[in-house]
Amino acid sequence: MQFKNPEVLYFFALLIIPILVHLFQLQKFVKVPFTNVAFLQKLQQQTRKSSRIKKWLILATRLLLFSAILLAFSQPYFSDKNIDKKQHTFIYLDNSLSTNTKGEKGNLLKISAQEIIESANEKDVYSLQTNSNFYKDISKNELKNLLLKIENTSKKLDLSTIFLKINQLNKNKTNTLYKNILISDFQNTYKNKFTNVTPAFSAVKLESSQKNNLSIDSVFISNANTTNFTVNAIIKNQGEEKSNTPISIFNNENLVSKQSFNIDKDSEKTIQFTIQNKDTFLGKIQLTFSDTFPFDNTYFFSINKRKKASVLAIGKESHFLSKIYTKDAFNFTNATLQNVNYNAISKQQLIILNSLENIPEILAQSLLDFSKNGGSLVIIPNEKLEVNSYNSFFNKLQIGKLQNKIIDTLKITSINYNHPLFKNVFSKKVNNFQYPSVNSLYPIFSKNSSTIISFENNTAFISELKNNIYYVSSSLAKTNSNFVNSPLIVPVFYNFGQLSFQFPRLSYRVATENKIGIETQLGKDEILTIANSRKSFIPLQQTFQNSVVITTKEQPLEAGIYSILKEKDTLQNIAFNYPKEESSLKYLDLNTLAKNNKNIEITSSIPATFNALNKKNEVQWLWKWFLALAIVSLLLEILILKFYKP
Structure with a gap:
C-alpha cells in the first residue's frame, strides 16, 4: 500500500x-x-x-x-507505480516500405496506428519515433492526430539510433516512469544490434499474411555495340516457384518490349531485353504480379546520350590511330612515355600502350588502378621489348605470362565473328580476304584468354586476356607487320574505343548518400537542381573548374526518373530506386533474442501491450x-x- x-x-x-x-x-x-x-x-x-x-x-x-x-x-x-511519478511511453512505429503490406487485419502500418490510438491511455505522456520524424512529449490527442496522417517512407532507421533516443529521454527527466514499445516487422537488417546494454523494451512483431515475393533486384547493360545493347534485369524470387509472370520494359512510359518468364523456388534469374541505341533511354522495368511488396515490382534506370570516348595512346605517334580515332567520335590524345599526364589517366576510357620497350613501375601502378575501375587497355608490344618488365606488369594485372620472342612469318587468317568486338561489323563471314602477316611475335600464356583474331597456326594474334584488357601479340610497326594496311585494322581499333565507353551509372538508391559527377561549368550565382514532374530540390553540390559533384541523401524519397537542371536546361537524367534490403522476407527470431537478453519482452499484439501497461499502472x-x-x-x-x- x-x-x-x-x-x-x-x-x-x-x-x-x-x-x-x-x-x-x-x-x-x-x-x-x-x-x-x-x-x-x-x-x-x-x-x-x-x-x-x-x-x-x-x-x-x-x-x-x-x-x-x-x-x-x-x-x-x-x-505498481508511484502516484507522484508520471508515465511516459516511448513508441517506435516502423513505417518503412516493408510495412506497406497486408496482415491478417489489413495494411500493417494503418492497422498498427489504429490499434495504438484505441489502446493508449488518456493520462499518459508519449514520444513517437518513426523512420522519418520524432515527436517528443505529446498528449494522447496529439498522438492520435499524428498517427492518422502517418505514411510509409523509404527512410530506414537504425536500431542504435532508436536506443540512443530512449537513453536520452531517460537522462533528461526525473520523477518519470518510462515504458518503451518497439513496433516493427524486425527484418534481419537489425541483426547484431542487441547487446547487454540495450534499454528495456517491449517488442511487437508485425507479420505479413503473404510469404512470397518477386522483386527486381538490379539492372545492368551488356553486349553494347554501335547499334544496340542488352538490358539485363536480375529477378529475385522468395517463395514458391512462379510461372508465366509478365515483365515489361518502357522508355518514358512507351512500351518497348514485353515477355513472360518462369522462375524456380527461392532463386534468381536474369531477364534480357535487346534495345536499339538511342540518344537517351528513360527506362522502366515492371513486373505484373501481386505479392508481398508492391514497391519492388518496378525498377527505373536512365541511359543518357553517349559522349565521346576518351582514348589515350602512350608511345610513339602512330598515324593509323589518329585516323581511326577522329575528333567527331573520340577525344584522342597521344603522349610519349616521358610526357604522360598521370592525372589524366583516370579520366580515359581506353589506353593503348603502343610499342613500349618497357613499362615503368609508376605507369604500371596507374594502369592497374585504371583497369580496376573498369577502364579498357590495349597492349601492343615493341619489337625489342623487355620481357621481365612486361611480365612484372602482367603479373600485377593477373593476365598471364609473356613468352620469349618467336621469329617466324605467319599469316593472320581467322576471325572470331562471335566476339562482341565484331558484332554487326560483317554482314557475312569472309573467307578470302587479303591475309596480313607478321614477321615476329611475343605469344602470351594465359588460362582465361579469348581469341579474337588468330594466325594460320591457330595461335592468337589479338586476344582478350581479361575483361576489357586486349593483347596484340606482334608489333604493328611497318618493319614487322602489314596489319595496319589491312581493312581489319579499322573495325578492330574503332570498336576497342566504342566498347571501352562505360555507360554511366544506370540508377541510384533513394535515402542513401550518392555522389554524381556532372560535366558543366557554373557561374558565380548558378546552382543545379534535381526535379521531376511532381517535385524539385537543390542538392548539396561542389563546383570545380569544368564539373560539378552533387551529393544526394535525404532527397529524393520517391523512386522515379529525375532531371538535373541548370536553370531550365536538362544536363542529365538520373533514376532512383528504393533500397532492395526492404524486399527481404527474412526476419529476426524475437523469442531467441528474448532468451539471450533479459531487457527484451515479447508481446503478442499492440492492444495486449497497452492493456498490460495500463493494468500495471492502474491505481486502486x-x-x-x-x-x-x-x-x-x-x-x-x-x-x-x-x-x-x-
Whole structure:
C-alpha cells in the first residue's frame, strides 16, 4: 500500500490524547452510606466492572474513528507505480516500405496506428519515433492526430539510433516512469544490434499474411555495340516457384518490349531485353504480379546520350590511330612515355600502350588502378621489348605470362565473328580476304584468354586476356607487320574505343548518400537542381573548374526518373530506386533474442501491450473505504453510549 499524502500519518501521534483521557479520568466515585452494606458492596463492584468495559469499547471506537479519518486524508492506494511519478511511453512505429503490406487485419502500418490510438491511455505522456520524424512529449490527442496522417517512407532507421533516443529521454527527466514499445516487422537488417546494454523494451512483431515475393533486384547493360545493347534485369524470387509472370520494359512510359518468364523456388534469374541505341533511354522495368511488396515490382534506370570516348595512346605517334580515332567520335590524345599526364589517366576510357620497350613501375601502378575501375587497355608490344618488365606488369594485372620472342612469318587468317568486338561489323563471314602477316611475335600464356583474331597456326594474334584488357601479340610497326594496311585494322581499333565507353551509372538508391559527377561549368550565382514532374530540390553540390559533384541523401524519397537542371536546361537524367534490403522476407527470431537478453519482452499484439501497461499502472484508491470505516466506528460509539447500560 502506498500513500499520496504520507505526511498526514504523523498525526497518529495525537491519538495518545484520548488514550490519556481514558486512562487518567478526573471523575471520582461518591460514597453514600446505606444499611445493607454487603449488597451495596456487590452492586458497586459490578457497576465498576461494566463501566470499565464500556469505556474501553468507547476508546477503541474513537481510536478507530480518528485512525480511519487520518488514513482517508493520507489517500492510500494500491499500484505498481508511484502516484507522484508520471508515465511516459516511448513508441517506435516502423513505417518503412516493408510495412506497406497486408496482415491478417489489413495494411500493417494503418492497422498498427489504429490499434495504438484505441489502446493508449488518456493520462499518459508519449514520444513517437518513426523512420522519418520524432515527436517528443505529446498528449494522447496529439498522438492520435499524428498517427492518422502517418505514411510509409523509404527512410530506414537504425536500431542504435532508436536506443540512443530512449537513453536520452531517460537522462533528461526525473520523477518519470518510462515504458518503451518497439513496433516493427524486425527484418534481419537489425541483426547484431542487441547487446547487454540495450534499454528495456517491449517488442511487437508485425507479420505479413503473404510469404512470397518477386522483386527486381538490379539492372545492368551488356553486349553494347554501335547499334544496340542488352538490358539485363536480375529477378529475385522468395517463395514458391512462379510461372508465366509478365515483365515489361518502357522508355518514358512507351512500351518497348514485353515477355513472360518462369522462375524456380527461392532463386534468381536474369531477364534480357535487346534495345536499339538511342540518344537517351528513360527506362522502366515492371513486373505484373501481386505479392508481398508492391514497391519492388518496378525498377527505373536512365541511359543518357553517349559522349565521346576518351582514348589515350602512350608511345610513339602512330598515324593509323589518329585516323581511326577522329575528333567527331573520340577525344584522342597521344603522349610519349616521358610526357604522360598521370592525372589524366583516370579520366580515359581506353589506353593503348603502343610499342613500349618497357613499362615503368609508376605507369604500371596507374594502369592497374585504371583497369580496376573498369577502364579498357590495349597492349601492343615493341619489337625489342623487355620481357621481365612486361611480365612484372602482367603479373600485377593477373593476365598471364609473356613468352620469349618467336621469329617466324605467319599469316593472320581467322576471325572470331562471335566476339562482341565484331558484332554487326560483317554482314557475312569472309573467307578470302587479303591475309596480313607478321614477321615476329611475343605469344602470351594465359588460362582465361579469348581469341579474337588468330594466325594460320591457330595461335592468337589479338586476344582478350581479361575483361576489357586486349593483347596484340606482334608489333604493328611497318618493319614487322602489314596489319595496319589491312581493312581489319579499322573495325578492330574503332570498336576497342566504342566498347571501352562505360555507360554511366544506370540508377541510384533513394535515402542513401550518392555522389554524381556532372560535366558543366557554373557561374558565380548558378546552382543545379534535381526535379521531376511532381517535385524539385537543390542538392548539396561542389563546383570545380569544368564539373560539378552533387551529393544526394535525404532527397529524393520517391523512386522515379529525375532531371538535373541548370536553370531550365536538362544536363542529365538520373533514376532512383528504393533500397532492395526492404524486399527481404527474412526476419529476426524475437523469442531467441528474448532468451539471450533479459531487457527484451515479447508481446503478442499492440492492444495486449497497452492493456498490460495500463493494468500495471492502474491505481486502486482506498480512502473511500477508510472514510466508510470512520462512519461505522462513529455509529458504533453512538450505539454503545445509547444501549450499553452498566
